[in-house]
Amino acid sequence: MSDARGLAPVPKRTNPLGFVASGVQALQRGVLPMLAVGWGMRDEGIGLIVALGVGLLLALFGGGMAYLKWRKLTYTLGETDIRVESGIVSRATRSVPFERIQDVSLEQALVPRLFGLVEVRFETGAGGKDELKLAYLSEKEGEALRDVVRARKDGVTETISEADTQTGTVVEAPPSVLFAMNTQRLLTFGLFEFSLAVVAVVAGAAQQFDFLLPFDIWDWGGWKDLLAEPGGRLEHLGFALQVIGALAALAALAMIGIISGIGKTVLRDWGFRLEQTAKGFRRRRGLLTRTDVVMPVHRVQAARVTTGILRRRFGWHGLSFVSLAQDSGAGNHVVAPFGTMAELEPIIRAARFDPPDVHLDWQRGSARYRLDGALLAGAILVPAAALVAATGRPWLAMAPILGAAFLTLRGVFLWRFERNALSPKQLFIGSGWLAPTLAIANRVKLQSVEISQSFIGRWRGYVTLQLGLAGGTMALHGISEARARELRKAILASITATDFSELAD
Amino acid sequence: MCRKPISPLHWSGGVSTSGVDVAIELGCVLVKQDSMSAITENSAAEISDEDSVLTPLHHNHVKLLRVQAFLVSVPFVIGSLVLESAQMLPAGSFVIPVLLAAAFLIIRIPLRRHHARGFTMGGDRLRVVRGLLFRSDTVVPFGRVQHIDVNQGPLERYFGLATLTLHTAGNHNSSVHLPGLLNADALAMREAIRSHIKSEAS
Numbered sequence: 001m002s003d004a005r006g007l008a009p010v011p012k013r014t015n016p017l018g019f020v021a022s023g024v025q026a027l028q029r030g031v032l033p034m035l036a037v038g039w040g041m042r043d044e045g046i047g048l049i050v051a052l053g054v055g056l057l058l059a060l061f062g063g064g065m066a067y068l069k070w071r072k073l074t075y076t077l078g079e080t081d082i083r084v085e086s087g088i089v090s091r092a093t094r095s096v097p098f099e100r101i102q103d104v105s106l107e108q109a110l111v112p113r114l115f116g117l118v119e120v121r122f123e124t125g126a127g128g129k130d131e132l133k134l135a136y137l138s139e140k141e142g143e144a145l146r147d148v149v150r151a152r153k154d155g156v157t158e159t160i161s162e163a164d165t166q167t168g169t170v171v172e173a174p175p176s177v178l179f180a181m182n183t184q185r186l187l188t189f190g191l192f193e194f195s196l197a198v199v200a201v202v203a204g205a206a207q208q209f210d211f212l213l214p215f216d217i218w219d220w221g222g223w224k225d226l227l228a229e230p231g232g233r234l235e236h237l238g239f240a241l242q243v244i245g246a247l248a249a250l251a252a253l254a255m256i257g258i259i260s261g262i263g264k265t266v267l268r269d270w271g272f273r274l275e276q277t278a279k280g281f282r283r284r285r286g287l288l289t290r291t292d293v294v295m296p297v298h299r300v301q302a303a304r305v306t307t308g309i310l311r312r313r314f315g316w317h318g319l320s321f322v323s324l325a326q327d328s329g330a331g332n333h334v335v336a337p338f339g340t341m342a343e344l345e346p347i348i349r350a351a352r353f354d355p356p357d358v359h360l361d362w363q364r365g366s367a368r369y370r371l372d373g374a375l376l377a378g379a380i381l382v383p384a385a386a387l388v389a390a391t392g393r394p395w396l397a398m399a400p401i402l403g404a405a406f407l408t409l410r411g412v413f414l415w416r417f418e419r420n421a422l423s424p425k426q427l428f429i430g431s432g433w434l435a436p437t438l439a440i441a442n443r444v445k446l447q448s449v450e451i452s453q454s455f456i457g458r459w460r461g462y463v464t465l466q467l468g469l470a471g472g473t474m475a476l477h478g479i480s481e482a483r484a485r486e487l488r489k490a491i492l493a494s495i496t497a498t499d500f501s502e503l504a505d
Numbered sequence: 506m507c508r509k510p511i512s513p514l515h516w517s518g519g520v521s522t523s524g525v526d527v528a529i530e531l532g533c534v535l536v537k538q539d540s541m542s543a544i545t546e547n548s549a550a551e552i553s554d555e556d557s558v559l560t561p562l563h564h565n566h567v568k569l570l571r572v573q574a575f576l577v578s579v580p581f582v583i584g585s586l587v588l589e590s591a592q593m594l595p596a597g598s599f600v601i602p603v604l605l606a607a608a609f610l611i612i613r614i615p616l617r618r619h620h621a622r623g624f625t626m627g628g629d630r631l632r633v634v635r636g637l638l639f640r641s642d643t644v645v646p647f648g649r650v651q652h653i654d655v656n657q658g659p660l661e662r663y664f665g666l667a668t669l670t671l672h673t674a675g676n677h678n679s680s681v682h683l684p685g686l687l688n689a690d691a692l693a694m695r696e697a698i699r700s701h702i703k704s705e706a707s
Contacts, residue, residue: 081699089659095695096652097702124651125674132652324674331676447675450643458640468649468675475677492644496629499648499702500674 011074011085018136019063019070021112026062028111033058075134082122082149084132096132098153099501100124104146106139118142122149125324125470125500175275175282178347179336186269189338190262192311198260199253274335276350281321283335295333298503299324300351301470302441304332305344309434319344321351322472331471353440356428360421366462369478370411377407420476420483422490427467429476441467441474443494445503451484467491559623559634565664566622566685570615572660578607624683626694629701631671633683645671645681647701654680655691667691671698 038051068088076083081097102125106118117136124131137145181189270287280296302322311317319336336344348355381404389397413433421428427446429439447468457463457478465476465484476484585603589596617637625632630646654670661667667688671681686694 080702087657089662091657091662093655093695094652095654095699097699099702100651124672447649447673448643448645448678448681450641450678452636452639452641454640455638466677468673468678470674471676473677488644492630492646495646496648500651 009076009078011076013074014070014134015117015136015138015141016070017115017138018112018117019066021115021117021136022066022069023059023063024111026066027059029058029062031055077145077148082132084134094132096122096124098149099499101149101153104149106142106146112136120145175277177273178276178281178350179272179274179339179343181269181272181338185338186266186272187262189269189316190265191258192308192316192338193261193265194254194257195261195264196257199257202253202256269337272337274347281335281351283333293333295321295323297351300353301445302439302472302474303348303351303353305348305438305440307435307437311338312435315340317341317344319347322469324470348440353442354423354426356421356423356438356440360423360428362419362421362428362430363479363483365415365418365420365476365478366460366480367415368460369457369462370415372456372460373478374404374408374411378404381407420479420487422487425494427474427487427491429474439474441469443491444498445470446474446491446495449488449491449495451481451488453481559625559632561623562619562685563666563687563690565666565687567615567619569660569664569666569685570618571611574611574615578610582607619685622685626697631681631683631694631698633681643678643681645673645678647698649673649675650698650702653695653698655688655695657688669694 034051034055037054038048041050065088069086072088073084073086075085080099081095082101083093083095085091085093101122103123105121105123107121108118112119112135115136116139118139119133119135120137120142122132122134134145267287269285271290272285273283275282277294279294280299281294283291283293283295285291300321300323304320304322306318306320307316316338317340318334318338320332320334322331323333324331336347345355381400385397385400385404388400410433417430417433417436419430422443425443427441427443429441431437431439447470449468450466451463452466453463461481462478463481463484465479465487467474467476476487479487581603582600585599588599621637621640622635624634629648630644632642632644634640634642651672651674654672655667656670657667661684665688666684667686667690668682668684669686669691670683673679673681683691
């Protein structure tokens with residue numbers, strides 16, 4: 001066995017038993033076709049021979065491929081990185097610098113375990129996708145490799161972890177509550193969570209499951225009878241009462257919407273509590289399923305202030321953080337679902353973001369982008385209207401015309417209110433029409449900057465600025481090319497000043 | 506005349522599709538260029554990404570794109586020949602349009618795609634520009650690179666080319682590909698980026 005601690009960067013092969021293990025796994029997959037062939041040809045005398053032949057061929061092929069793969073797979077432990085080269089026909093080389101390795105894990109599936117082999121995985125900030133895997137090493141070798149990589153990595157980050165533990169002992173103060181919701185707030189929140197979708201579902205269900213009702217609501221004859229009974233039971237109640245009846249039906253549907261909204265909200269956000277602890281933000285919520293999430297402050301990549309069409313009229317907003325998701329799947333975490341701006345501001349500051357101040361130089365997007373959008377909608381919807389009108393239903397043609405008018409109006413609003421601003425530390429993006437969202441990103445924590453442009457955009461002079469954000473997406477659509485370049489230059493200057501490994505301040 | 510300056514987003518290739526134009530450009534592409542010297546020049550000058558001149562990809566990249574286009578068009582040509590043998594329409598009504606389209610796809614499009622691509626290796630960032638109808642101009646700072654791949658498919662191996670891939674932690678552009686580099690250049694670029702990561706962190 002070669003010494004994993006050797007300093008000279010020599011390409012090494014994985015454990016030779018590895019290809020045997022892979023071969024056994026290939027054989028496992030080959031057993032089924034073998035049985036199938038044997039079963040299919042059981043009436044003929046040569047069935048068994050053919051089946052065995054197929055099995056042997058598959059085993060030989062699988063084994064041969066596994067051997068070639070093993071021959072071609074080498075790993076090199078260099079001064080600053082670990083490198084894996086593989087591939088028989090295609091060649092793939094992956095290099096992972098030690099500074100970027102966040103953890104090394106050893107995994108054992110059943111067959112490799114029988115042979116005493118492990119698969120070594122190197123986790124980086126790329127978050128699980130496309131990470132480096134090394135299959136298979138002997139258990140001893142795998143553990144040695146893990147120790148070496150951890151040692152070399154710690155040589156660089158030791159100072160940081162020391163600082164971390166120091167602040168950890170100093171900040172032994174009891175966790176401070178940043179945000180909590182009492183029952184009254186929760187119920188108010190539930191009122192705004194009224195969802196038309198639920199009403200539609202209920203109305204649809206009434207249609208689907210009408211057989212459960214004691215009478216048939218779609219039986220027009222029955223309704224007519226009810227109305228036309230001697231004296232007309234409903235008719236003689238008068239017009240006013242009929243209107244009241246219709247309103248009562250609507251109110252019943254609205255009640256269903258409100259109650260389901262409140263129910264959903266109470267189930268999800270009961271006992272909502274956001275605390276700032278030494279380890280970061282800690283959020284607990286839920287009535288039946290109680291969740292408890294801890295988010296280190298330095299892992300927060302961006303903040304989003306959201307609102308709703310109605311609730312913004314009453315000054316209610318929500319706050320969520322985009323975080324480098326590690327254990328919980330989603331990268332977007334609600335930290336304050338329903339509060340006033342005055343309540344949200346301290347949370348934003350606690351995550352080391354600055355809320356927008358009055359000195360920000362807000363910039364609009366390109367008017368041409370919105371104009372083109374409206375023209376495109378018109379180009380599709382106006383001929384559609386003409387087509388509908390030609391079929392002899394002129395009043396139906398109003399629908400596409402109204403649609404085009406709506407989209408144009410929306411475009412004007414979006415041009416008027418969508419905006420972006422750059423502060424020395426942060427990028428602000430305000431987007432949306434009726435329920436605007438404000439996204440705040442730390443310039444340093446962005447990963448890449450891309451300017452993309454369609455052929456129309458190239459002709460009309462607007463672009464999309466795509467920013468690489470860990471755990472989420474962030475983009476500016478339809479801004480002028482000059483503005484995009486200005487933003488990119490400034491953001492890149494911020495990014496290049498700090499290395500990824502120093503971001504965990 | 507040969508190497509049209511590729512401005513980052515205002516790329517305007519020859520609009521003419523006449524045979525003469527193609528012939529001239531075909532001649533041009535064969536002009537040999539030492540792409541490695543271009544790389545070192547750029548990194549030495551430390552130009553900001555905005556005004557920097559793009560380094561074109563290796564000329565073998567055109568050949569690679571042509572072979573790929575050829576492989577794509579083969580089934581269509583065979584299909585047109587089959588339809589032709591059925592003799593449903595006058596002779597040549599299937600084969601001629603398909604062959605013309607295939608010729609355009611094999612001769613013209615790879616050249617335009619090649620010209621639309623380029624990169625700039627800066628002192629602390631890599632810029633990758635690509636796309637004909639949909640242009641994209643991506644800058645990845647070395648300080649945000651998580652790991653680096655150098656991959657070679659069978660065709661790329663034949664032409665001595667390689668694809669450099671930078672992986673970042675962002676959801677968008679989690680892997681940025683730069684194809685059409687000489688294998689040696691790709692390896693050299695990887696080393697440069699890697700050493701930058703090391704010097705930054707320590």
